[in-house]
Amino acid sequence: xxxxxxxxxxxxxxxxxxxxxxxxxxxxxxxxxxxxxxxxxxxxxxxxxxxxxxxxxxxxxxxxxxxxxxxxxxxxxxxxxxxxxxxxxxxxxxxxxxxxxxxxxxxxxxxxxxxxxxxxxx
Amino acid sequence: xxxxxxxxxxxxxxxxxxxxxxxxxxxxxxxxxxxxxxxxxxxxxxxxxxxxxxxxxxxxxxxxxxxxxxxxxxxxxxxxxxxxxxxxxxxxxxxxxxxxxxxxxxxxxxx
Numbered sequence: 001x002x003x004x005x006x007x008x009x010x011x012x013x014x015x016x017x018x019x020x021x022x023x024x025x026x027x028x029x030x031x032x033x034x035x036x037x038x039x040x041x042x043x044x045x046x047x048x049x050x051x052x053x054x055x056x057x058x059x060x061x062x063x064x065x066x067x068x069x070x071x072x073x074x075x076x077x078x079x080x081x082x083x084x085x086x087x088x089x090x091x092x093x094x095x096x097x098x099x100x101x102x103x104x105x106x107x108x109x110x111x112x113x114x115x116x117x118x119x120x121x122x
Numbered sequence: 123x124x125x126x127x128x129x130x131x132x133x134x135x136x137x138x139x140x141x142x143x144x145x146x147x148x149x150x151x152x153x154x155x156x157x158x159x160x161x162x163x164x165x166x167x168x169x170x171x172x173x174x175x176x177x178x179x180x181x182x183x184x185x186x187x188x189x190x191x192x193x194x195x196x197x198x199x200x201x202x203x204x205x206x207x208x209x210x211x212x213x214x215x216x217x218x219x220x221x222x223x224x225x226x227x228x229x230x231x232x233x
Contacts, residue, residue, distance in 0.1 A: 046224040105214035
């Protein structure tokens with residue numbers, strides 16, 4: 001059974017960098033799927049951030065790309081998210097998920113982590 | 123502001139049927155597969171429907187999906203109290219800012 005678990009600091013100061021890790025178990029991240037990050041501000045809807053293949057190929061959200069770095073560590077079966085220069089608007093639950101993507105687009109997020117709440121506040 | 127529009131809420135009595143619409147354009151729904159996700163209170167989203175109308179293993183056939191033109195629809199029959207939560211459509215958007223987009227979300231209430 002594919003399982004994903006997000007981890008990282010729950011509180012980040014404004015202008016600093018938000019860093020999260022997603023640990024994947026029950027499936028190798030090198031086995032043919034992309035892996036993505038999605039966030040959800042409290043009481044609001046879902047926003048896709050980026051999806052990455054283990055080779056480094058990515059699909060990204062243009063509205064966030066300038067502040068986002070997503071990477072994979074195949075030795076640890078993990079992916080990570082860094083979001084720079086955060087503001088209160090970046091306060092959200094951050095989810096990692098397995099993504100089905102083809103050459104030009106992504107279609108499905110079929111397995112999700114439980115989510116990690118990150119609050120941006122001084 | 124999402125490019126996929128859903129009704130804010132729908133409701134029905136237990137055992138009844140609800141439908142949730144997802145309206146988009148030829149940049150997204152019209153030319154891409156649609157998914158539906160269920161988010162029960164306090165939990166992560168869960169994939170309900172993929173490729174417009176396919177159910178992942180373990181999803182009961184009370185849930186169905188369809189697509190016509192630039193709109194998609196999720197149907198839930200035999201409504202149960204455990205179905206209360208938020209439902210989101212999702213698909214790829216091929217506009218200038220190509221990205222995966224989610225719908226605005228619909229809250230399902232079982233009366």
